[in-house]
Amino acid sequence: MDEAEEDAGFPAYRAARCASVAELDGAVTGCRACPRLVAWREEVAAVRRAAFRDEEYWARPVPGFGPADASLAVVGLAPAAHGGNRTGRMFTGDDAGDFLFAALHAAGLASQSTATHRADGLELYGVRITAPVHCAPPGNRPTPAERDTCRPWLAAELALLAPGLRAVVALGAFGWQALLPVLARAGWLLPRPRPGFRHGGLVTLPGGEGRGPLHVLGCYHPSRRNTFTGRLTAPMLTEVLERGARLAGGAG
Template identity: 75%
Template sequence: MGTHETAARPPHPDDREFPARRAPGCPGLAELDAAVTQCRACPRLVAWREDVAVTKRRAFQDWEYWGRPVPGFGPPDAALAVVGLAPAAHGGNRTGRMFTGDDSGDILVKALHAVGLASQPTSAHRGDGLELRGVRLAAPVHCAPPQNKPTPGERDTCRPWLAREMELLSPALRAVVVLGAFGWQAVLPVLSHAGWQLPRPRPVFGHGAQVTLPSAGTGRELHLLGCYHPSRQNTFTGRLTLPMLVDVFQHAADVAGLNP
């Protein structure tokens, strides 16, 4: 098969380059989300997510696990993006929605609701009626990883999905809250690609970190905010509390223009 024929062939979900070849051509978030769920580009993550979906956790034996990549969640005109890490094995990987069905989702959505950015304070399953106001939940890795630790290679393979997501959100996007250092490192090149200028040296992650990124074109500036990830390790030890999370989202809502 010649080079031209290879280039013209549609990317296969099992191919390592599937995200890089498929994501840029998605015209909207609905198409992007659908394409994400087909991806099988990272063999280790595919094996893990599917094994978890079969073995299940005892408390969820009656569930039919999602067991696929989990797309972003929220409206296409969101002014605020919240970038996490990856779906939890028995959270998003079970329910099929970001920050849904686990402890991290419980406290995150409770904080968003407290600020008026979520229609309810709970996030249990895809049909629970939860709606987000002006907020899009995203992640640098869309499959549940073993020990909640994706590799740098898996992050890089998955990056085109997040890159296209930020491009599609960019007309309305005014602020991004990044939950944890992994997400911070992953999102910086993505925001640069989407048209915002990064300072040199690059900003360092920290809870409460705030950076304003000017647009490289004629668009508006973007407010980049750092926050500890609402993992059990952080919330159970008190490193991150609900009032701390509410404060972050209150400020994010302010700079994103989401408060009346």
């Protein structure tokens, strides 16, 4: 193992040097910059949940998922301990992912409505799913320091998508708040004061430094709490995704 992968500065150093989305996806999976997250993701994989005791967990940072020329991005929070941390793919293998992929399929953005493992045949159309934090955090709560350490991966990913990126859907307040400073650094102009998160909210950021305008939409996160209580329903999520696709000029 390269000792640099365990250094807090590794994401900033390595992400900025990735020349393609594929290279970035490979690089992020080797990151060990956050000791608490590394310990947790590996502990979960060792102990395992009873339902998955015979499965081999991914137990590494989870890269983004979707085409490298996507015009729409969906930004979540972080992989789930027994979801993405187990399967190795964003939002795959947990309740939130079931809810999200069903809505993506209904919006014409996914080839199927279910996502169970990396070899299940699922394809995304014109949309890429990623997160501000690539490792599963204890209690689904990354610390501000972990968010900031991981930020260069998201910044590099959005910069690589930038030539064709036209819209972003931020899932939840954490995704929204983590996304805005990254977009500012990537060349889009943020209004002052910075807009707050709200479900169904839309902010269009003027382009700069060769960037075209970018539409940023807010949507409640498809967490179990939000979906079980009805705060977020399937039609609500599908509507936001369809709107994002229209603004991006793609399907839906």
